[in-house]
Amino acid sequence: MSLAMTENEILLALIQSLKEGKKTKFQEIIDELQPYDMAQQYLNIPNKHRNKFLLYLSIEQLTDLMQQLVKDDQLEVLQKLGIEKSTKVLDLMENDDLASLLSELEPEKIEELLSEMKKEESEIVQNLMNYPPETAGRIMNNRYVWIPQHFTIREAVDKLKHFAELAEYLNYLYVIDEQKKLVGVVSYRDLLLADLQDKIEEIMYSRVVMADVYTDQEEVAKLITRYDFVSLPVVEEDHRLVGVITVDDIIDVVIQEANEDIEKLSASGKSIDFNTKPLVAAYRRLPWLILLLFIGLISGGIISSFEETLEAVVALAFFMPLIAGMTGNTGTQSLAVVVRGLVSEDLNIKQVVKLVFRELWVGIIIGITCGILISIIAFVWRGNFTLGLVVGSSLLITLIIGTLAGTIIPLILYKLKVDPAVASGPLITTINDILSLLIYFGIATAFIVRLM
């Protein structure tokens, strides 16, 4: 295949080879493609050619293809392949990918597939699926090379050569003792630079950074990011080495966790992407909106309880959206700082206190600036000095409270380990709405005589 061929030219060449039944030509093209690109081509090819596309691929290529597809497409491929070929592909798939695919299926279907697979493979996958979602145990894989500590460098290199095909990365060899406990790590670089007669235990690094099977995937991401590792060993409670987590899976975790933070901040509902169907997307977004509608009614109730004040000075309504909106905004700003800060920092009580005081100061500075500004504007606009004072002092107080609410509420929820989705941006906004209306109308009512 020519290097200069574009995606579209490759697609046409593939379709032609499929139409003419030329398997060799088809293989020549596929051979030069990265798994991701092969999967893109499969998805772009018209449906009527897909069966033949799959037929022409080797089991290894089918495995590569599967690992690049999303769940729905994976299931379609399995269906087209039939049970016999499917199980061969599943045998070869990385265990973490496989566990994640199977976790979406009905129990009967899982059983059917697992029963046809090689016994040792299916047991490994079933073990993986026993760990809770989003833990190290769930995302680890078994494509690593381990060596006993008494090996020489020569023995280690031989074993490495033997398993090169199987291992995902060759950067580190993990060293274990007789009980399969993890006792050290040797980088491939160390192997290259050492004498062939040296013993592994002499050159290994024994203060190994590792994760427990139950470690949260977000913790694992923190470790890998900090230490710039390409993989991290995972151990059971008794320090037995049971898997590794590789950096490519961690990038997916980082993206997933960022998306969760954004769902949290925008209450946009779980996992809506460009391909979600309208009904599904609406269904996922509605619960939040309906909840917020009822909370919004509380605002209405508060205003209605100040009906007399409002009837007396209708001009108060003009500043309502501004005060509520600003309070909501400053709360969201604080919330974003807290939520993102938690991604890279571990919190101790000293830091929490420091953070809350920092945000208090920020609230005071912001409150004074905006309060003075709006006082002057309100006074100039409506020609009423008291109105300016009421609006300005309300904004001062609500901005301070809004900033603190946006900081403290998510910290409390984090401490209580409450589902963080509860601390969503719109919720903070709505709470701040209610607080700001109470303060604003409260102050206004106190000064009602001078306002009229």
Next chain:
Amino acid sequence: MSLAMTENEILLALIQSLKEGKKTKFQEIIDELQPYDMAQQYLNIPNKHRNKFLLYLSIEQLTDLMQQLVKDDQLEVLQKLGIEKSTKVLDLMENDDLASLLSELEPEKIEELLSEMKKEESEIVQNLMNYPPETAGRIMNNRYVWIPQHFTIREAVDKLKHFAELAEYLNYLYVIDEQKKLVGVVSYRDLLLADLQDKIEEIMYSRVVMADVYTDQEEVAKLITRYDFVSLPVVEEDHRLVGVITVDDIIDVVIQEANEDIEKLSASGKSIDFNTKPLVAAYRRLPWLILLLFIGLISGGIISSFEETLEAVVALAFFMPLIAGMTGNTGTQSLAVVVRGLVSEDLNIKQVVKLVFRELWVGIIIGITCGILISIIAFVWRGNFTLGLVVGSSLLITLIIGTLAGTIIPLILYKLKVDPAVASGPLITTINDILSLLIYFGIATAFIVRLM
């Protein structure tokens, strides 16, 4: 050092060895620490011991330390080291880290440091700093191994051994021709499995995925994530290999870009973390808040232009926060879907149309559901059928418009390549506020007679 030692015990042991001037004991402890942990210990150690801490470290260890610190601490270390030792450390630092450190300094200081460095090193760094921020050229480093295509496997392995100390990862060797143009890539695994007499060009993979020096770092992150690479070669326009980008830098990019998206959605201001000083944080957040304050005044202006309607039916004010808030929320939800979708998908016109229609449908479904609900509630609460109808139909229309605004505005800004911070969540919220007030009071004024 005992494996069981905790962070605190290590800290105490380090301080003791510094106090007693026992360099060997100090080195024994440091030797077993990962760079990240060494940096943490440096930061935890009382200031009066820091000079000695640095004195006891080798140039290589100082380099490791520097690469784990944030800018302010890096500058402190350079100051303590003095110019001679500093330049030795800078010589050894990874070029991308160095460029990022220097870009924060004043021009005179940069010149002073660069002039003392080895000529070839300082030239490389100066070249890096010529690329625009957030491009591949800026984050690439030169710690990779390249081989000419006519090499045999044996020659390649020899060269690799020679450069093992220098290269960051050994997973891939990049193959170049006589003009230093990138023509292929060989994985370390391929080397292990090939015969020593084979030629590199026979076993190399020639459809290399690469980035141009000017490729946006977000694009680079997409490539590495898609293909599960641990490094990606970077070429000049003429295909000359000039650097590689490694996966650990890409994780930082992914986190940085997610933070930027969140800043966008919450207008929380650039780079505020747990350690930002109150004045700085307030200064970074204020511009947005003041802008939003003035936009909020527009809402006030709109309400004041409907003063008569509001005076006639004060109850209209009760539903104001609810309608404005709900419209803001649905807009933020759509915005979040678009902003995050752009992280992993490239947009073509077909997808944009599909997305806009999807969100239109979502808006209609959400609008009808919430509209009917609030109509009933408003009717029951205030006993006024027309009021229910006005509030319900307003909410229906504003939710549809809000959803579309949250989708279309960021897409247009993306297309126009406008600084995406403009499409921030609070801005969308505020625009939706204004639209919703116009629609609500417009409809209410039309039905004013029946409302009274």
